[in-house]
Amino acid sequence: MPENKLDQTKLEQIQKDLLNLKSNILHDIKNMDADNSAEGQGRSDSSVGHGMHIADAASEMYDREFSLNLASNDRELLQKIEESLKRIEGKIYGLCVRCKGPIPYARLKALPYAENCVKCQEELDNGRKPA
Template sequence: MEKSKAEHFQDKLLKEKKRLEIELKHLHDENLNTGAADQEAGGDQNYEDHMADAASSVFERERDLSLEDNLKDILNHVNSALHRLHDGVFGVCTKCRKQIDDKRLSALPYADLCIECKKAEERPVGN
């Protein structure tokens, strides 16, 4: 891969990494705040309302957690793409070792599988 192209992808990946880290930090701060609010809530007055609130805050937290997992997962992909860039194997499918399509890389700079391997991975087993 030409140097200018590698630099272009590195720039993209570093920006994405920064964005993900900021988003993760925000999520984390929000989770901390939710925890504090839960501890302050109490009393047996408006019991049903309180139950509804508690249920929805559990839901919110679970949603945030899966979002957090998702962000961490993408961040891992971004980091390993940066490593591959450093090692000079960026844009090479980690499974079949073929060059990943340029269009796919532009849309998804942290892609580690070519489109064929990605499809094969997503295909349900035994179907």
């Protein structure tokens, strides 16, 4: 098993970053809910086309869908963060979940919830090219 180069100090810093990220996301989700109930945020009718009669309904639906998508992205991220925190507790943080190789510290610093090493991430990205 390759040695994990993260020392305790770095690990604690990353754990702190993850907890910060987590509270930011929770904060965002809360704000988003508040925005939605107060008043529909930024209308984007232009992207819906020419449906004159249903424009309002469509844009409302678009807004809602948009928020839902955002929320589900946030939730996905939140889950990754939770899993990273669990990996820290389980002392397996910093290892690629795919090949079990070490993830470079620079990558973890930039993306503390990264769960794949660069090589595996590239392979994954190549495997699911957007249609």
